[in-house]
Structure formats: structure tokens, C-alpha cells
Amino acid sequence: MQVLKFGGTSVANAENMNKVSSIVQQALVRMPQSKTIVVVSALGGVTDVLLQSGGLAAAGDESYKELLQKVEQRHLEAVKALIPVTQQSSVLSWVKQRCNEIEDICNGVFLLGELSARTKDRIVSFGELLSSKIIAARLNALGIENIWVDSRELIRTDSHYGSASVDFSLTNSLCNDFFSAAAAKLFIVPGFVAADDKGNTTTLGRGGSDYTAAIIAGAVSAQSLEIWTDVSGMMTADPRLVPNARILPHISYQEAMELSHFGAKVIYPPTIQPVMSKNIPVWIKNTFAPEDHGTLIENDVHKNGNNIRGISSISKIALLSLEGSGMVGIPGFSRRLFESLANDFINVILITQGSSEHSICVGIDEALAEKAKLAVDKTFAHEIETGRVEPLRIEKGLAIVALVGDNMKSHPGISGKMFGAIGRNGVNVRAIAQGSSERNISAVIAATDVKKAINVLHEDFFETTYKQINLFVAGTGNVGGKLLAQLKQQQQYLQQNMRLQVRIVGMANSKKMVFSDEGIDLDNWRDHLQKGETMDLGNFVETIRSKNLRNSVFVDVTANELVAQVYDQLLAKSISVVACNKVACSSAFAYYKKLKDLAREYNAFFLFETNVGAGLPVIGTLNDLMRSGDVVTRIEAVLSGTLNFVFNNYDGTRSFAQVVKQAQDEGYTEPDPRLDLSGTDVMRKIMILAREAGERLDMEDITNNTFMPASCMVGSVDDFYKEMEKQEKHFKEIYQKAAESGKKLKFVAKFEGGKAAVGLQHVDSQSDFYHLYGKDNVVLFYTNRYPDQPLVVKGAGAGAEVTASGVFADIIRAAH
Structure with a gap:
């Protein structure tokens, strides 16, 4: 014998019932000499409506009558769509009688104002009785002879209504006696429904139609049990939660029981036990894709080499x-x-x-x-x-x-x-x-x-193709735009060569923010952002936290102080932070330390390589020295690509203000150039390096020997440029004094003995800083291992492209 069970979605409407009829026909052809038992669930959603109707009736709400009318109409329409007109009469009459019974029971519940567990079982049983009768009639109409069998005559249970326990000894005897004596080849049986020893209707629990099929299959020692549903088998995970979940072609009885008990909805948990004892193979198949392999559940399965099923x-x-x-x-x-x-x-x-x-x-x-x-x-x-x-x-x-x-x-x-x-x-x-x-x-x-x-x-455990990284990017200006372009360019490379699928799932600038769990199309990110909602930093952060996506990384490509103040909220949610923004690491030492501690505590990364030297591996190199046990004794550096560009290009033939404006136009300065010209940005950078070297240092601990007249540092940016033009004589004198002695002007930062200072220096040709051109930076690390000849990191220290590449590198570090 073979047993087939069809779930609610498989018999949800006339179209689906025709698919069921076709599958049953194929099963009969496949095993022509065997008896075939077909177990049927209620039409999809009907059980819930019947339960709702009973509850409304008990509450004195007459709207239960409307629900019952819809149930009746749905079944009558199915009959009319499936059965030829000349054969409809008896089936329509039977359906109508059963629907009248449901209404009579609910009327009694309404009058009593009480819905007992026993009555509830009686009400919900009609779903399977109706659907199975219609399927039987449809098969008869196709010339496929069958016998409809009331499962209450076959399965005996206790009187624990709602989830009755089966008396297997008596049930096995009743099933064997009936099916061995019956001459028919095909039997249609309602699932879910049984009866106690007094003949009262009981049910086997939600999903009990699977159980019905397994009970009968076990009782008659069937050759196979097929459970037809709306998915192509059991999966490695719930596909509603995991888009990349895969079908499991083979699985053991024990594994199936574990997965079903722990939430896998494809199969009802008690289903396995009756067939496992008889070693009856169970197939999970898809009514809507019958050609798919499905999942085969049987004894000891070692066909899948993965340790996790x-x-x-x-x-x-x-x-x-x-x-x-x-x-x-x-x-x-x-x-x-x-x-x-x-x-x-x-x-x-x-x-x-x-x-x-x-x-x-x-x-x-x-x-x-x-x-x-x-x-x-x-x-x-x-x-x-x-x-x-x-x-x-x-x-x-x-x-x-x-x-x-x-x-x-x-x-x-x-x-x-x-x-x-x-x-x-x-x-x-x-x-x-x-x-x-x-x-x-x-x-x-x-x-x-x-x-x-x-x-x-x-x-x-399952995905050998790639790891998904979910980025939330704040800042889409000069550097941010370059970063997005680089991410777009490298997406395919990262997936093919590094097994990383990097997606931008959130994006914001000062005006707009947008989110997409599927990833924002980087070909059209400006359009998506423009159509987004108004930017609100609090909402942006809360959305990131509430989405709770795996492998999340927040990327700050702004210079905004408020954005830097939310890092702690993100790190505390195990969301890694990659910061181009220097504000956080150059803020009060307590906040800097808090962020570092949060990153350790919550297994997140806090990476800020571009805070010093743009794309140069300055902080990474320093961290490697410290982690390997070296001790930093002195740091000397030219840390401002802007100032180096300015002093490499200023020779008095053009005004100092014009050279600074060129630096700004070419993207080398901070949004406010005064941060560079005042030395404040360099102070931040040497402080960050000192902190990473283990020193507790704040901005007020750093000496700034500024060369800028105080009058230039007040007012607006426009005022700043106007005042520099007025002070051109001052800048020319500084240049000429260095040039006359054959030296160059470099703005140098130094950290030694727990103290730090920045300022303009005259450097001669013997200095490591002398041959430093364009916008280059250089950092000299003097350590216990490099006491005389320092470890040198040198290269372009400003520019949107190299800064973006530094941020990109930190993202990849966070991903791994």
C-alpha cells in the first residue's frame, strides 16, 4: 500500500484540487497492484475560520453566521467547478447538510454562551470532512473509482479534545481489518479527525492530517508515505527568514523529528513516530512542482556530508x-x-x-x-x-x-x-x-x-559561496561618493575572490536617508536617496539597531560631531563602526576609551585608519607594533596633506590664500580649511596616534605653535580667505626666511615622553621631511626595535580617492 497526504494549500481551491487529482492518478499508475490511501486536509484557511466562528458564537457575536455562510459558499463553488452538472446534486446536498450541522452547533454555542473543547473539536472536524468528500467526488467524476472513508471509524483516541492521544493497538486493528477486507484500490480519508471510545469526535492537534496519514501508513505497513505540501521538501532553514535556505534531499527520521519539534512547519512533529518503527520511507513533495525531488526521510542517512542538517x-x-x-x-x-x-x-x-x-x-x-x-x-x-x-x-x-x-x-x-x-x-x-x-x-x-x-x-554552516556584509553609510559627499563608486566597482571581485557580498542597506546625507533590505542599487543611489525620507539621525540609528541585520557595519564618512556621538549606541548592539570622521577619536579621552571598550565587550570592530594619513596604513602599522610587544618611544610626522600641499606650492608668486583655495578645490582640505591651517587637524591626528600607542592624552595637553594670524580664524570661511589676502605679507615673510637658509617649511607633529606638540618648522635636506612632495604624509615610528632608524610610513595623505580607499580597507577588515 501507499499513503498520500495533501495539505490545506494543496486543496485550497478547484484549480489546486485538479492538481491533486492528477498526482493521485500518477500514483495509481506507478503502483497499479497496490492499494492507495489519500488523506486530505481542510481547504486552506477553513480550520481557522471555523475556530473563529465558534469563538464568536460563544461570545454572543452573531457575525459567526456570516463566516459560516462564506465557508458554505466556498465549498459549494468548489463542487460546481469540479463536478459535472449531472453529478453535482448528491454532493451539493451532502455539503449543504454538513454546513447546516455546523450552523446548528454554533447556534447552540451562541445560546449557551459556552464553547467546550469537545464542541470545538466537533466544529473544526467539518473542514476535513468536506474537503475529502469533494476530492472523492472529483475523482469519481474523472472515472477514478474510490471509497470515501470517515477516519473516525479508523482512528481511536482518548478524550483529550484538541490534541487527543491515539490508542495504537485498537487503531492498528481497525485499519488493518478495514483496508484488507475492502476490494477498492483507492480510498479517500479526512485527516486531523478521530473519535474516542464513545464515538465522540476528537482531533489530533493542528497539523494532525500529517499524523493521520502516518498512523494509517504505520497500521497497514505501507510501502511509502508521501506528504504533499506547498514547498519542495524540508529545508536547511525557514525560507521566510533565510532567503538562501536549501532543500534537504535526504534526512533521517531522528533529524526530521528534531527539526519538526523545533519549528519546521513542513511536517507535524508526531508524524514520524508511527512510520519510523516500521521503517516506512516518507517523501515530502510539492503539489505545485511535483517533478521536484523533494525530501526523503528514512533511516540512517549519510548522503549529506554536512555535519549540520x-x-x-x-x-x-x-x-x-x-x-x-x-x-x-x-x-x-x-x-x-x-x-x-x-x-x-x-x-x-x-x-x-x-x-x-x-x-x-x-x-x-x-x-x-x-x-x-x-x-x-x-x-x-x-x-x-x-x-x-x-x-x-x-x-x-x-x-x-x-x-x-x-x-x-x-x-x-x-x-x-x-x-x-x-x-x-x-x-x-x-x-x-x-x-x-x-x-x-x-x-x-x-x-x-x-x-x-x-x-x-x-x-x-551551509553557505560556502559568500558572507553577506550589510553597510549603513552616513555621508555621500566627496569622499562618500568615491567610496560608493569603489564599492560598486569591486562588488563582483569581492564576491568571487573574497566570498563577500557587500550590500549598502542604508544610506544618509544631511538631508535624506533611505533603507533597503535587498541592497541599494549603486547605479542609481543618488535617485534612491533623493526619494528617501527626511534625515533624522535618531531615527537613522534606531532603524539600524531595530533591523538587527547580521554582519552590520556603520560607515561614517562625515565630519559631523553629532554623528560621532552615536557610535556607542551602535557598538553596544554589536554593529561595527568604520569612521573616517575624526571627531570621536579626538574627543575627550573618556569617550574614546568607552568606544574601544564597547567594541571589545560586544565583539564589534571600531576602525578609523583614515583618521590619520587618509589611505596610509599608519594606525594599522602602529597597532601591529603594539600587539607584537614593541614600545613606541617617539613619533615624528607630517600629518597634514593640506599643509604639505600648501607649503610645497607656495613660493610667493601667488598669494597664500590662492594656494589654500586650490587645495580646497582639489579636495585636500577639511570642509572648513581652518581646521587644517590652524593645526587643529594635525593636533587631532597626533593625539589619536599617542592614544593608540597607549598614552592618555587630550587636546589641551598638546602644544600648538600656530603660524596663522588670529584675525584669520574668526568669522566665516569667506572672511577667512579675505583676511588671508590681507595678511599676505606675513606668509611671504615666513616663506622667505626658510628659503634664504635653504630650508623648506613643514608643519610637523611630535610625540615623545608623554608630551605632544605641533608647529611649523624649517627643515633642511638631511631631514626625512625635506623630500616630501605634493600632498604626501610621512610618519616616523621610533620604538625599542627601531631606536635609531625609524619605521617609516609614507605616501599620499589627502584626497577623496585615497581616503575612500582607506575606508574601504577598514570595511573589509570589519567583514573578516
Whole structure:
């Protein structure tokens, strides 16, 4: 025999029912000598409507009648669409009678104002009875003879309405007697529905049609069980959460049970047990793509070399914690806890207990949390009163994420990889459970982190193609624009050669902000941004935090102080920060240290290579020296590409103001050139280097020997240029004094002995700074290992293109 089960979506309408008929015909051809049993669910959505109708009736709301009319009309329309007019009469009459029964029952519920569990089972049973009868009639109309069998005559249960337990001994006997005696080749059976020993209608729980099919398949020792649904098999993860989830072609019974218990909706959890004991293979197939392979569930499967078979989750979990010093070394606490929950029919989903015996935690359905607290606190009332045990503590808003796979057994490192992956993305684990079978590793996490956690785990365990990086970019001006162009240019290279899929999922400038979970098209980012919503920094940050995307990186390509002040909010959410903006690292030492500490605490990166030397590897080199145990004794540097450009190009033939304006026009200066000309920007840079070298330094600790007249530094930027023209004599004298002695002007920063200073110096041809041209920077590190001949980092230290490339490099560091 073979058993086929069709879910609600497979019989949702006449079109889908025709697909079912076609699949049944093919099954009959495939096994012509065997009997075929077809189990049918209610039309998609009907069970929910019937439950809603019963609830409305119990509440005295007469709108239940309208819902029942829609249910009736839907089934009548299906009959008319599927059955020839000459054969419709008897089927329409049968459907009408059943719908009248539903209405009569709901009328009684309305009058009584009460909906018992037994009555609820009676109401919802009509969904499967109606759909299966229509399918049977459709097949008969096609000339495919069949017998419709009421499953209440085949499956016996207890009277636990809503989720009845099967009496397998009696059920197996009834099924065997009926199907062995029947002469027909094809049987149509309603799923979900059964009866107790008094003949009262019971149900097998939501999703119970799968169970019905498995019960019958096990009872008759079927050759196979096929479960036809709207997906092409069980998947490595929920495709609604993980777009890259893949079909599992083969899976073991045990793995299927684990995945179904932990939230995989393709198959109802109890389904596996009746067929596993008989070693009956189970196929998960797609009604809408019957040619797809699907998933084959059978015994010991080692056809998939991956240690992990799937990732699943359960939402709406509450964690119950029973704690107290009075529990230590005292037998029976666990037994009493579980008895108190069992007596109130509260199912325990997860258990964890520390070896200290000081506490025990269990995970249950969140809806039962208050009921559980009442039961447990009552059981331990004496211990609570005497202070030996604390009142039961409840945590809600949680979920369970589970890794499942037979091949996990005896493979070290899987747990470490799991917790390392989610930990790096800021997902806090509240409780952990792993059975001795090593088939399942479960972690309790915040429900808000489920999507991110599952995607991170799927990426680490299943996706060998690429790692997805989600960027939020603030600042689309000169440097920001160049960065976006570079990202666009390198997207394909990064994916092919570095296995990184870098997406811009959020973007903002001073006026607009835009988000796209699918990634902003970098060919048209200006149009997307222009059509975005008004920029609000608070909303921008909150949206980044609430999206909670894996591998998130915030990229600040502004010079905005307010933007720098939000880094802590992002790092505390395990969102890495790449900063071109110098404000944060040159702000008060306490804030700088706070950001560094947050990055360490929350497994995020705080990278700011471009704060000093644009694209030059200055900070990276310094960090490498420090990490390898070297000690920095002195730093000397020319750190302003702007000032170096200005003094390399100023010779008195053009005004100093004109040369500065050229530097600004070519993109070498800060948005406000006075930050460069005053020495403030250089002060920031030497302070950042000193801090990275381990020195606690603030701006007021740095001596600035400025060359700029005070009158130039007040007013607007326009005023600044006008005043420099007035002060041309001052600048020419500075230049001539150096030129007369054969020296060049360089604005030099120095850090030594815990002190730092910046200022204009005359350097001769013997100096490392003399042959420094254009906008180049140079940094000299004197250390214990480089005491006399310094380690030198030299190159272009300004310009949008090189600065953008430095930011890009930091993004790649954060990605890895």
C-alpha cells in the first residue's frame, strides 16, 4: 500500500484540487497492484475560520453566521467547478447538510454562551470532512473509482479534545481489518479527525492530517508515505527568514523529528513516530512542482556530508528559573518542578541545570507562563516562605534556535562555532541545552534576534559561496561618493575572490536617508536617496539597531560631531563602526576609551585608519607594533596633506590664500580649511596616534605653535580667505626666511615622553621631511626595535580617492 497526504494549500481551491487529482492518478499508475490511501486536509484557511466562528458564537457575536455562510459558499463553488452538472446534486446536498450541522452547533454555542473543547473539536472536524468528500467526488467524476472513508471509524483516541492521544493497538486493528477486507484500490480519508471510545469526535492537534496519514501508513505497513505540501521538501532553514535556505534531499527520521519539534512547519512533529518503527520511507513533495525531488526521510542517512542538517527555531518561549541555596544536594526538586507543570498540562520544551544544583531552568510556551508560575510557586510555597527557594522567575520575549544533525555526534567544535558566530553578532544566549545524542544543540535567545541568529548560523554552516556584509553609510559627499563608486566597482571581485557580498542597506546625507533590505542599487543611489525620507539621525540609528541585520557595519564618512556621538549606541548592539570622521577619536579621552571598550565587550570592530594619513596604513602599522610587544618611544610626522600641499606650492608668486583655495578645490582640505591651517587637524591626528600607542592624552595637553594670524580664524570661511589676502605679507615673510637658509617649511607633529606638540618648522635636506612632495604624509615610528632608524610610513595623505580607499580597507577588515 501507499499513503498520500495533501495539505490545506494543496486543496485550497478547484484549480489546486485538479492538481491533486492528477498526482493521485500518477500514483495509481506507478503502483497499479497496490492499494492507495489519500488523506486530505481542510481547504486552506477553513480550520481557522471555523475556530473563529465558534469563538464568536460563544461570545454572543452573531457575525459567526456570516463566516459560516462564506465557508458554505466556498465549498459549494468548489463542487460546481469540479463536478459535472449531472453529478453535482448528491454532493451539493451532502455539503449543504454538513454546513447546516455546523450552523446548528454554533447556534447552540451562541445560546449557551459556552464553547467546550469537545464542541470545538466537533466544529473544526467539518473542514476535513468536506474537503475529502469533494476530492472523492472529483475523482469519481474523472472515472477514478474510490471509497470515501470517515477516519473516525479508523482512528481511536482518548478524550483529550484538541490534541487527543491515539490508542495504537485498537487503531492498528481497525485499519488493518478495514483496508484488507475492502476490494477498492483507492480510498479517500479526512485527516486531523478521530473519535474516542464513545464515538465522540476528537482531533489530533493542528497539523494532525500529517499524523493521520502516518498512523494509517504505520497500521497497514505501507510501502511509502508521501506528504504533499506547498514547498519542495524540508529545508536547511525557514525560507521566510533565510532567503538562501536549501532543500534537504535526504534526512533521517531522528533529524526530521528534531527539526519538526523545533519549528519546521513542513511536517507535524508526531508524524514520524508511527512510520519510523516500521521503517516506512516518507517523501515530502510539492503539489505545485511535483517533478521536484523533494525530501526523503528514512533511516540512517549519510548522503549529506554536512555535519549540520538544518537550523530551526521556536518563537514565543518563556524561560522559567527556579533558584535557591536550599536546592543544593536535596533530591526531588526537579521531580516536584516537572510534576507541578505536568499536572497543569504544561509541556516543557527545553531543560537546563547547572552542576551546582543551585538553579534549574525550563523553557515553555509563553502563553502558559503565568499558569506555570502559579503552579510552581504553590508546589514550593514552604521553601519560598522559609527563604530556601526564590519565587519562580519568568522571562518572556524569548525564542529557541537549534542546530540539528546526526553527523554532529563526536565532531568537536560545532558548539564553539555556533556560539562564536552568534556571539560575534551580538546575540546573547540565555540558556543552552544539548542531549547526549549530540543530535541537537539548542540556545535560548531574545525573540528579536532570531532572524539574525538563524542567518548567521546558516551562513557559517551551509553557505560556502559568500558572507553577506550589510553597510549603513552616513555621508555621500566627496569622499562618500568615491567610496560608493569603489564599492560598486569591486562588488563582483569581492564576491568571487573574497566570498563577500557587500550590500549598502542604508544610506544618509544631511538631508535624506533611505533603507533597503535587498541592497541599494549603486547605479542609481543618488535617485534612491533623493526619494528617501527626511534625515533624522535618531531615527537613522534606531532603524539600524531595530533591523538587527547580521554582519552590520556603520560607515561614517562625515565630519559631523553629532554623528560621532552615536557610535556607542551602535557598538553596544554589536554593529561595527568604520569612521573616517575624526571627531570621536579626538574627543575627550573618556569617550574614546568607552568606544574601544564597547567594541571589545560586544565583539564589534571600531576602525578609523583614515583618521590619520587618509589611505596610509599608519594606525594599522602602529597597532601591529603594539600587539607584537614593541614600545613606541617617539613619533615624528607630517600629518597634514593640506599643509604639505600648501607649503610645497607656495613660493610667493601667488598669494597664500590662492594656494589654500586650490587645495580646497582639489579636495585636500577639511570642509572648513581652518581646521587644517590652524593645526587643529594635525593636533587631532597626533593625539589619536599617542592614544593608540597607549598614552592618555587630550587636546589641551598638546602644544600648538600656530603660524596663522588670529584675525584669520574668526568669522566665516569667506572672511577667512579675505583676511588671508590681507595678511599676505606675513606668509611671504615666513616663506622667505626658510628659503634664504635653504630650508623648506613643514608643519610637523611630535610625540615623545608623554608630551605632544605641533608647529611649523624649517627643515633642511638631511631631514626625512625635506623630500616630501605634493600632498604626501610621512610618519616616523621610533620604538625599542627601531631606536635609531625609524619605521617609516609614507605616501599620499589627502584626497577623496585615497581616503575612500582607506575606508574601504577598514570595511573589509570589519567583514573578516
